[in-house]
Amino acid sequence: MSFRYVCFKPELTHAGSDAFGPPAHSLAPPPPRPPLQFLRSAFVTLFQAHLGNTIAIMIIINRDKALPRILHTYLFPFLPISTLTTLSHIISYSAVPISLQFQMILGLSGISLVFFALIHILRVVLPTSLRPAPFDSREWPSLFNRPFVPRSVSVFWSSQWHHLFRKPFTTIGYDPVVRLLTPVAGKGKRSPRPRLQSVR
Secondary structure, eight states, X not given: OOEEEEEOOSOOOOGGGGTTSSOGGGGSOOOXXXXXXXXXXXXXXXXXXXXXXXXXXXXXXXXXXXXHHHIIIIIOTTSOHHHHHHHXXXXXXXXXXXXXXXXXXXXXXXXXXXXXXXXXXXXXXXXXXXXXXXXXXXXXXXXXXXXXXXXXXXXXXXXXXXXXXXXXXXXXXXXXXXXXXXXXXXXXXXXXXXXXXXXX
């Protein structure tokens, strides 16, 4: 099993030909992390996602009784309970997508830990000819890295958006748009196409 990624030549060029998508260098995944660093990051992410999901679910469950009382006691003692009940419903509706995001992070982190353990066990118990490739942390990047507060387009595509989504999004969206709009907006020689390389 090998990890495939998009590798770009460094001499990328004319600004017009890359004006409609993420910077070319941002499409390549980060270097692999050491196993202990990956495990520590995965467990921390698992704990944070579990805590965030628990809080979001508690907000959703207690939107009619406990949440309005908490808002009235600690934040808005001057507002009537009826107004705070409406406000608590708005907050609970906002907590639904947050809970779903935390659940996705929980699922991905859990699966990555299962594969980490499985690959290491198989590499110990199986003969050399049947052993799988070493675990590659680049195949299990963090789901999101605070994408709701992007500092720039380049940072968003480079470190805040999920790497697993980049290949289909690039193939379906970025490449066709570049091919359509480069003859109109870009002048000069087009950027070279990415070359696929295999790394073990």
